Amino acid sequence: MNGRDLVRSMKAVGSAGATQGLRAVRASWRMRRADAVGLPPRGAERARVPGPVQSVQPGPGGGVIRFGRSELRIMVAVNGAVFWGWDGAGPEPSHALAERCPEPDPRAVLEPDKDGGWRVVSERATVVVSRHGAIEVLTPGGVTVRRDLPPRWWELAEGGPARWMQRSEVPADARFFGLGGRASGPRLRNGTYRLWNTDPGGAFGPGDDPLYITMPVQLVVADAATHLAFHDTSWDGTVTLREGEEGAGSGHDRAGACELRMTGGPLRCWVMVGTPARVLLAWASLTGAPALPPAWALGHHHARWGFGSEQEVRRIVAGYQERGLPLDAVHLDIDHYDGHRAFTVDHERFPKLPQLAEELGRDGIRLVSIVDPAVKAEPGNTVYDSGVAEDAFVRDAAGRPVRGVAWPGEVVFPDFTHARVREWWGRLYEERLAQGFAGFWHDMNEPTSFAAFGESTLPRSARHDLEGRGGDHREAHNVYALGMARAGYEGLRELAPEERPFVFSRSGWAGMQRYGGTWSGDIATGWPGLRASLSLVMGLGLCGVPYSGPDVGGFDGSPSPELYLRWFQLGAYLPLFRTHASLRAGRREPWSFGPDVLEHARVALLERRRLLPYFMTLAHLARRTGAPYVRPLWWGAPEDRALRDCEDAFLLGDCLLVAPVLDPGADRRAVQLPRGRWYDTVTERVYQGPGQILVDAPLSRIPVLARAGAVLPVRGEDGGLELEVWAPARGRTGGGLLVPDAGDGWGEPDIERYTARWRGRRVVVEREGEDGVSAPPHPVRVRGVGEC
Numbered sequence: 001m002n003g004r005d006l007v008r009s010m011k012a013v014g015s016a017g018a019t020q021g022l023r024a025v026r027a028s029w030r031m032r033r034a035d036a037v038g039l040p041p042r043g044a045e046r047a048r049v050p051g052p053v054q055s056v057q058p059g060p061g062g063g064v065i066r067f068g069r070s071e072l073r074i075m076v077a078v079n080g081a082v083f084w085g086w087d088g089a090g091p092e093p094s095h096a097l098a099e100r101c102p103e104p105d106p107r108a109v110l111e112p113d114k115d116g117g118w119r120v121v122s123e124r125a126t127v128v129v130s131r132h133g134a135i136e137v138l139t140p141g142g143v144t145v146r147r148d149l150p151p152r153w154w155e156l157a158e159g160g161p162a163r164w165m166q167r168s169e170v171p172a173d174a175r176f177f178g179l180g181g182r183a184s185g186p187r188l189r190n191g192t193y194r195l196w197n198t199d200p201g202g203a204f205g206p207g208d209d210p211l212y213i214t215m216p217v218q219l220v221v222a223d224a225a226t227h228l229a230f231h232d233t234s235w236d237g238t239v240t241l242r243e244g245e246e247g248a249g250s251g252h253d254r255a256g257a258c259e260l261r262m263t264g265g266p267l268r269c270w271v272m273v274g275t276p277a278r279v280l281l282a283w284a285s286l287t288g289a290p291a292l293p294p295a296w297a298l299g300h301h302h303a304r305w306g307f308g309s310e311q312e313v314r315r316i317v318a319g320y321q322e323r324g325l326p327l328d329a330v331h332l333d334i335d336h337y338d339g340h341r342a343f344t345v346d347h348e349r350f351p352k353l354p355q356l357a358e359e360l361g362r363d364g365i366r367l368v369s370i371v372d373p374a375v376k377a378e379p380g381n382t383v384y385d386s387g388v389a390e391d392a393f394v395r396d397a398a399g400r401p402v403r404g405v406a407w408p409g410e411v412v413f414p415d416f417t418h419a420r421v422r423e424w425w426g427r428l429y430e431e432r433l434a435q436g437f438a439g440f441w442h443d444m445n446e447p448t449s450f451a452a453f454g455e456s457t458l459p460r461s462a463r464h465d466l467e468g469r470g471g472d473h474r475e476a477h478n479v480y481a482l483g484m485a486r487a488g489y490e491g492l493r494e495l496a497p498e499e500r501p502f503v504f505s506r507s508g509w510a511g512m513q514r515y516g517g518t519w520s521g522d523i524a525t526g527w528p529g530l531r532a533s534l535s536l537v538m539g540l541g542l543c544g545v546p547y548s549g550p551d552v553g554g555f556d557g558s559p560s561p562e563l564y565l566r567w568f569q570l571g572a573y574l575p576l577f578r579t580h581a582s583l584r585a586g587r588r589e590p591w592s593f594g595p596d597v598l599e600h601a602r603v604a605l606l607e608r609r610r611l612l613p614y615f616m617t618l619a620h621l622a623r624r625t626g627a628p629y630v631r632p633l634w635w636g637a638p639e640d641r642a643l644r645d646c647e648d649a650f651l652l653g654d655c656l657l658v659a660p661v662l663d664p665g666a667d668r669r670a671v672q673l674p675r676g677r678w679y680d681t682v683t684e685r686v687y688q689g690p691g692q693i694l695v696d697a698p699l700s701r702i703p704v705l706a707r708a709g710a711v712l713p714v715r716g717e718d719g720g721l722e723l724e725v726w727a728p729a730r731g732r733t734g735g736g737l738l739v740p741d742a743g744d745g746w747g748e749p750d751i752e753r754y755t756a757r758w759r760g761r762r763v764v765v766e767r768e769g770e771d772g773v774s775a776p777p778h779p780v781r782v783r784g785v786g787e788c
Helices: 003-016 018-038 276-287 310-322 353-362 382-390 419-434 473-495 527-541 561-571 595-610 612-625
Strands: 045-048 053-059 062-067 071-076 082-086 109-112 118-121 126-129 135-138 144-148 152-156 163-170 175-180 191-194 214-221 226-231 237-242 256-262 268-274 300-304 329-332 366-371 403-406 409-412 437-442 503-505 517-519 577-579 650-652 656-658 668-680 686-696 704-707 711-715 721-726 733-738 752-759 762-769 772-774 780-783
Touching: 018 403, 018 409, 053 109, 062 109, 062 118, 071 126, 144 226, 144 268, 175 527, 214 237, 214 256, 214 276, 226 276, 268 276, 276 612, 300 310, 300 595, 310 329, 310 353, 329 437, 353 366, 353 437, 366 419, 382 419, 419 437, 419 473, 437 473, 473 503, 527 561, 561 577, 561 595, 595 612, 595 711, 612 711, 612 733, 656 668, 711 733, 711 752, 721 733, 721 762, 762 780
Parallel strands: 300 329, 300 577, 329 366, 366 437, 437 503, 503 517, 721 780
Antiparallel strands: 045 152, 053 062, 062 071, 071 082, 082 268, 109 118, 118 126, 126 135, 135 144, 144 163, 152 163, 163 256, 175 214, 191 237, 214 226, 226 268, 237 256, 403 409, 650 656, 656 704, 668 686, 668 704, 711 721, 733 752, 752 762, 762 772
16 A cells, blocks of 8 residues: 555545444455456567458458458448447447447448558448558548547457557547546547546546546547547546647648557447437437436426435425425435435335325425445345345455445445346336335446545456356446446336336446436536536537436535526526535525525526426437437537537527526626527527627526527416427528427327418418428417517
């Protein structure tokens, strides 16, 4: 143990209490000993590169190119996605892919290229492979969007897993996004980013990396095209990014660069090229459609670590009701458990939990339960005993259950990479449903085991089933939470087949959207934390996870009234709108910050309630197209470089532009407008883009602008559905979509399509259908006419 580890261990003892702190120290020593004997020793390594082309074997959608010291499998799928894998790696098995790999494109054929190389030409991309193994992806027009240089492997001299490195080049004007949930974004600056899901062990801010969700998913935006690159390996690694530099007229551009270094796993990659919308559609078809939340999950949630009792929950709910504030869900944290044991209830503090859930349900308020994966290793604990009988827990190299430390004390961890274990875990949610819970948030599933030094997770030598292939925690770590989300989601589908499951998870990996969403985790209270909230939501959306949101107000500390209000106003326009705080943090109820904040928060809550039909429509569109609810301003115009660099505003669907206030003391702010005509939704003042404008941002609201021509489904004053139409510019048409949803269930409602146009001196809205156009079946309210 070095000096830094010694200090950390002393802090663990002091901060967690003597018993828990000593457990953390022992757990750290156990992990160190387990890895010392359970992992192969690192000996002499030898480097390898592919070498020159030797032969080729055409196949469906591409083929196999054999080099002197490796072989490359290449395939273009019917959805336009390009796959390549080295050393015989194929698309499967994969943790990220949906049920099956897409079929090869029968029109894509491997053919000779110049200088001894080969190429595959398809409708959406051309792939050129040089004679030494460089892979170049070009647009149909022949412009290069990505060039991967020949890879390099380092293997143990006596054989064993290879670590590898892949360098890539992108256009000089390209900008990087993605890599999962990153607090310093959404645009990723020059630097190195780690690919290892990590509990930061406390509140985090923009400078902290890595966090809970890391993904080897890059979305790269350039003038020529947008592309997504996914390196399908779940092992630990790093991505080093360097933006390019244009020659300022000299013609000497420096390409942007990416260097990926992985400690193991297959070297394989998927690349999708096109517009942002087309790229995310291809990504969703590859990794699975986002889960559709029930309508109530798009409302306002109130959570706190430390409600403490049924009386406190009733007091908070009564506070909302007495003040006429909408509330859709209350979340119970670990303090409602019996001794922090998952799937239990503290009956002294919550003696009639099913009755409480029933009472709240009559008022349209659902209960949501936290669920942690760690199981207290205690005979007599029902979950532990059933897990032992099921042989459900992760074991070490010697075959003993791996023990860690979490909130209940000494714990063991289910192996969610085993189908039988997922089925067992999914059945446990029957207890939660019987208690009246309607939704579930998965926490501590990186997985986290408290440690005084070293990593706060399981030993890397811990053994996992990995869907029957077998392996250790080096591969399983990053997909552990993905397996837990799958277990919960599929279990709930079996237990309550008529209802859409609501599951969101602190950690995850590529494909997690199939089972639900995520939240920010323990984001720091402060203005930097507010800014990081938006970065996380936008970045995750560009990785295919459309449903997410922050802890409004920050997880720790006591926000000032102004900070709380600005965070609340931002949260009202994000998919998951939830206030939450630590046991030791200040209150988060809107009335705790004075009468002015209460009234301004009321406006935000009522506007969220009014926009629920629009949010539900965005949820359905995300499921069908992969498009996130929250989109960067460049979504529809990635060639606009001013929009590409804008990180403090976003599009909510196609219709609205939201410009949150992210700095203290601001009552005005600059907004970068995309092309077209935009209306301030409060004043109805009109602005013309592209360009930058200065708009008022009083404490009472944040600027929200509507696109001219937008047809926006909203809740009317009578509670029914209404179409809010923003007048198109003279001589132009507009439109919008509505997906009517009853709130739950598995029906696939038709998309209603509407157009708006000027007819004489008034704006007319019509519904488009297979039989032509007709009058809308909903009331219509036209706004912005006075500015036209």
